[in-house]
Amino acid sequence: MRENIEAAISSIKLAQGIVLEDDWFAVKALDDATLAIGEPAYHQRNWSYLISDGDDSLLFDTGSGRRSLIPLVARHGRANVTAFPSHMHFDHLGNIHGFGPVMVADLPVLRAIETNGTLTPTDDMFLGASEGVPVPTFEVGTWIAPGDVVTVGARSLQVVHTPGHSPDSVSLWETERDRFYAADFIYCGALYAQTPGASLSDYLRICEQLLNDLPDQVQIVCAHGQPENGVDDAPVLGYADLHALRDVVAMLLRDEPRTGELPVNERMNLLFSADSFTA
Numbered sequence: 001m002r003e004n005i006e007a008a009i010s011s012i013k014l015a016q017g018i019v020l021e022d023d024w025f026a027v028k029a030l031d032d033a034t035l036a037i038g039e040p041a042y043h044q045r046n047w048s049y050l051i052s053d054g055d056d057s058l059l060f061d062t063g064s065g066r067r068s069l070i071p072l073v074a075r076h077g078r079a080n081v082t083a084f085p086s087h088m089h090f091d092h093l094g095n096i097h098g099f100g101p102v103m104v105a106d107l108p109v110l111r112a113i114e115t116n117g118t119l120t121p122t123d124d125m126f127l128g129a130s131e132g133v134p135v136p137t138f139e140v141g142t143w144i145a146p147g148d149v150v151t152v153g154a155r156s157l158q159v160v161h162t163p164g165h166s167p168d169s170v171s172l173w174e175t176e177r178d179r180f181y182a183a184d185f186i187y188c189g190a191l192y193a194q195t196p197g198a199s200l201s202d203y204l205r206i207c208e209q210l211l212n213d214l215p216d217q218v219q220i221v222c223a224h225g226q227p228e229n230g231v232d233d234a235p236v237l238g239y240a241d242l243h244a245l246r247d248v249v250a251m252l253l254r255d256e257p258r259t260g261e262l263p264v265n266e267r268m269n270l271l272f273s274a275d276s277f278t279a
């Protein structure tokens with residue numbers, strides 16, 4: 001296993017400006033206070049975000065769990081670090097216990113899995129069985145409602161409920177930097193709308209909402225990437241990609257429910273199931 005990881009790491013080409021840390025994490029500064037943290041040797045190529053200002057850092061997703069993000073966050077984070085999982089899929093909750101009480105979106109679907117201040121995702125919300133990852137139970141520190149603003153030092157990020165990929169997905173909108181942290185709502189590569197709880201009608205509704213609310217110049221940073229021309233970089237999409245996704249979903253919804261895959265554009269494919277037509 002160790003040799004496999006070393007072979008995987010040594011075959012990866014990182015874009016300029018990305019530094020490999022802990023022989024696993026690809027770290028890129030999006031600006032002087034925002035780090036994109038990738039896992040290019042993990043097959044899902046997850047990217048988490050460390051958003052800092054003053055004494056505060058917000059960690060939006062805690063990684064795949066194949067390696068612990070805790071030492072890296074201790075090096076780069078500020079005095080007060082709060083983790084905020086974008087949704088309950090296993091590859092976004094790695095080592096979640098190591099970050100203390102976490103921030104969680106105040107959604108009925110998440111309130112439903114709360115017991116005495118802790119959350120335990122259901123198997124269908126977590127999906128870790130496919131990779132032998134056990135379901136965690138972890139402490140909730142703060143519930144934050146969609147529409148509310150998370151304050152990180154002097155930075156403000158609005159929580160946006162973005163179902164489609166999963167009912168519990170949220171994204172963060174940072175107006176001041178024109179940056180939308182999309183998590184798994186939209187990302188480069190095979191976009192999952194075929195997993196339990198995925199919904200094409202939610203995809204259509206949220207795409208239209210975002211196309212209305214976000215500016216043309218928005219920088220959409222994503223929670224999964226894929227190598228382009230053999231090079232791994234922090235995944236960034238834009239307004240036109242959101243538009244392309246809306247168009248493909250609208251076209252699909254005019255058809256009979258079926259399971260399959262369609263290209264969205266040269267950077268994304270949409271995977272869907274018959275269930276995601278009716279959810």
Ligand SMILES: [Zn+2]
Nearest residue numbers: 087089165184
């Ligand atoms: Zn996901």
